[in-house]
Amino acid sequence: MDTLPLYRQLAIHYRQAIDAGTLAPGSRMPSLRALMDRHAVSLSTALQTCRHLERDGYLEARPRSGYFVRQPRRPACEPVSEPAVRLAEPARYVGIQERVTSIIAQGKQYPVQFNLAAASGACELYPAEALKQATIRALRNDPSVLTSSAPPMGSAALRSVLAERALPSRIVLGRDDIIITNGCIEALNLALRAVAQAGDVIAVESPTYYGLLQILEALGMKALEIPSSAQSGISVEALELAAQTYRDIKAVVVVPNFQNPLGAVMPDESKARLVAWCEANAIPLIEDDTYSLLGSTDTPLSAAKAWDRTGNVIHCASLHKTLAPGMRLGWISAGRWHERVAQLKHAQSRAQEVLLQLAVADFMGSSAYERYLRRLRLALRDQREQMIEAVATYFPEGTRLTPPQGGLILWVELPGRASSELLFERAMREGIAIAPGQMFSNSDRFDSCIRLSCGLPYTRELNTAMRTLGSLAAEC
Template sequence: MDALPLYRQLAAHYQHVIDTGTLSPGSRMPSLRALMDRHDVSLSTALQSCRHLERYGYLEARPRSGYFVRQPHKPACEPVAEPIARLAEPAQYVGIHERVSAVIAQGRLHPVKFNLAVAVAAPELYPVEALKQAAIRALRHDPTVLTSAAVPNGSAAFRAVLAQRALSARIAVSRDEIIVTHGCIEALNLALRAVAQPGDVIAVESPSYYGLLQILESLGMKALEIPASAQTGISIEALELAAQTYRNIKAVVVVPNFQNPLGAVMPDASKARLVEWCEAQAIPLIEDDTYSLLSNDDTPLSACKAWDKTGNVLYCASLHKTLAPGMRLGWLIAGKWQARVEMLKHAQSRANEVLPQLAAADFMGSSAYDRHLRRLRLALRDQREQMAEAVATYFPAGTRLTVPQGGLCLWIEMPGRASSGRLFEQAMLAGIGIAPGVMFSNSDRFDAFFRISCGQRYTRELNTAMRTLGRLAAEP
């Protein structure tokens, strides 16, 4: 058996220290700097160890105060089992659109009161009034913005703010290297079209966001599903094994921070290793970094792009989850494919509307954006914990769940041979929407899984819906 990662070894040491009472509940955990000096580890390792202990209830993070010991508790649900680093299944693409379309069609036939299938926060968690005022200021400053031609590649002001904000993810980029898109979906479309052709094989995480699988099918490309862990993301070992069998992999697509649907965060060492491997294999790496700002705390997460020295990483992101779903603002840093992506963007959809970009630039350029993100993170953290507690309370014994440290979703595994397709149909009749596992793969491997969103405030009515969902999951 392989040795535990260094951060897990360090976490196990302090778990023993807490279990034996050397560090009692309420006492302060050694600072990250102290852990680095005492154990000769990196900041990343120290931080991952504390987050691991926090995930399992041994520590709690207090704003601007560090980590403190809390009363240890047994996880409410056993974590989702780790995947085996096996050979990927043959690349395919036929069928996912029909699966997703069938789920969406049923949703339209049966209006739901609680739509837990959509990975987005409730409208009231976004800064509605502040964005309205920002748009008004933009119109006052330039009344002709709605009647003037849109700017190629996007507003200079918006791209400048994006370049400044990218520093928190350790990305050094100029505004001229950023191309504004219609959400992250268009960014992914452009990135794939820039590096691959119909019939090409694209390596993706498994399970994978169904929207990406739909894109691949629409482009005539083949998805090669690589096992991914709810703890550490894509298995690089399995990817390396797949590359020895499939010599025609043209790109790798990953969501390294709070992967959809697993909620996994790749360790920095794995991000660096993946970037280095893709560069050595001359395989473009397409990164979807939509969720990284939705962590439990204000500690920035690094992007894979941070380790890119040659422009081999195409970085895609959006404001759809963090600021304003209605704006449909995304962007792409295309690296060595900049010129090709600019051409494809012009041919596919032309430039984005300028007014939303100006409003977003106004708001994101101020400290109000940072305050909004803190409020959103706290709200989502509370909602994730409440939803996870509801799953542990109402769902049948043996239900498995790895609670992520950020993002918008929970990925739940039902015990036995339970079918999420059957649960989806029964839940729809009860006015509850979920995303069944068959949407997240071209195979039936995840039929016992489903994804729910934690974007809604946890009300008494939502608690009743979760109780109903748990009862339906327990039915034979």
């Protein structure tokens, strides 16, 4: 205890008092001056203590009245059901495009007031002014950037910064190992085209991001859905079992950190095991690392690429979620398929325009970038916690949710035989957009699940929308 900061020691003391009922719900917390006198601490320490307890849900601040003990929260939801290690269903390559298109078309019929379907943050979370100034500096430093041909692999400055920023994830790259792409979607598209062709079987997580299923369908490839856990990601055991039946798997695609839509983080030992298994079976591993910087803490997560010793892991990433959704900047490090991917990139879309790359390199290379990431993580953590509490408070009894430790989304499992498609339709009429579970699989296994975004600030209006959504869920 004595190794903790003083405000943390005091916060633990008062949390225990609240848990024991010594400070009852609704009662007033000792004032800041009383805390200063009682514990011989500074105003800063007293204020930090109360804010820490407020953040953890034990206190609420009332304007001009001080801090009060909150009413106890409703017990948290039970975790999402864990999948059984079983034989994967037959590989498929048709159906998802029509399903997703239909859902999107239905969504356009109504005005959306609260978009809880998009896995992205609100505009105000991102550093618009800093990026604007960086863009102005880039153009001032090199006005010819708008009239010169773009480098085939992307800006050397940005690739150098990305290589440096990959080090905390335990990835060692040179700038020439990186190709800039039009977001992670293009990176995944290039990776799949480099290692497979139409008719091939690709193992994916289940559930998985619908955009990946759309890519596979567009390329004529078959998705082999491997059971995945909201706790630990793809089941390597189930993958090994599937490979005994499907001996022609051409690639495995995973999101090891804050998987979309489950929010799972694969343990490091599972990442290492997956990389080793893919290498031993000569199966390329394609890693989507879009969300790993959005954890609750500043502690970096390891990428699967960290265990790659032979170039068998193709690492794909994006700045779309972490820095600027409007820039559509991503990158790929393709290992042994680097030259193949470079050729495909040239044939498919040519090089990315350079001005924004220079601006991003400027910003990401500065200390302001780290400060911005800390603010973003804190904001998203608070928004996730408030959304999780709203689901536990307003959704019907039996709703399941495994709280993720980062990312932008929640995967919610509704009780009984609830229909997420029916909930989607009714929520749209109320101006609330959600992503129904049918979008994340070629099967019907996730019909009772929904994906919710945590990217919006949790306002009083959003709280009302969540109460409405919970009531609708009880009727579906």
